Amino acid sequence: MSPVPAPTSDRLGDYLAADAVVDHEHPLIRAWVDARRADGDDPVERAKTAYLFVRDEVEHVMDAQDSRVTWRASDVLRERVGICHAKAHLLAALLRAQGIPAGFCYQKFSVLHGLNAVYLHGRWSRLDARGNRTGARGEFSLDEEKLAWPVDAARGERDLPEIHPAPAPVVVDFLMTTRPGAGWYEKGLPTAL
Numbered sequence: 001m002s003p004v005p006a007p008t009s010d011r012l013g014d015y016l017a018a019d020a021v022v023d024h025e026h027p028l029i030r031a032w033v034d035a036r037r038a039d040g041d042d043p044v045e046r047a048k049t050a051y052l053f054v055r056d057e058v059e060h061v062m063d064a065q066d067s068r069v070t071w072r073a074s075d076v077l078r079e080r081v082g083i084c085h086a087k088a089h090l091l092a093a094l095l096r097a098q099g100i101p102a103g104f105c106y107q108k109f110s111v112l113h114g115l116n117a118v119y120l121h122g123r124w125s126r127l128d129a130r131g132n133r134t135g136a137r138g139e140f141s142l143d144e145e146k147l148a149w150p151v152d153a154a155r156g157e158r159d160l161p162e163i164h165p166a167p168a169p170v171v172v173d174f175l176m177t178t179r180p181g182a183g184w185y186e187k188g189l190p191t192a193l
Helices: 012-016 027-035 042-056 072-080 082-094 169-177
Strands: 103-107 114-119 123-127 158-164
Touching: 012 103, 027 072, 027 082, 042 082, 072 082, 082 103, 082 114, 082 169, 114 169
Parallel strands: none
Antiparallel strands: 103 114, 103 158, 114 123
16 A cells, blocks of 8 residues: 655645756746646646646656656756656646646655655645556556556565655756766666655
């Protein structure tokens, strides 16, 4: 059973903030949001649209065997590629740009896996926009967790229940300092927060 997601900040505004990574005020992010304003005012539908876009239209570097390294949300949007953490940065930016609080969550496998939590209907729900290839099974659901990867406690894997307002510094530092190249994601992905 997955842990109940718990925010690390009691200020909902922290989950709407822009910074160098979640740069939701960037013109590319704003243009993406503005182009979808006609989709309606329902925040759940807007969140689902953003989720499906990131999951299905932004390639995961491992699936695509792509050598590019992206970490800033606007760069992920422009390049349409990123590792799970980068995709989570973009999803948070697209949600926050629409006034929907979003945070960052992690799972511990052999390395850290990044995903999001979204605050809708007065509660937090975790979403994993990793991309449904190579066995991943993430789906948009606010009622039941449908993450890309189930954890196996017998193998030492675990869900980390914290919802962080900003991406983990160890993840951002890794992505910012990694050089592009074949298989870069196999060389030193963080294993702990």
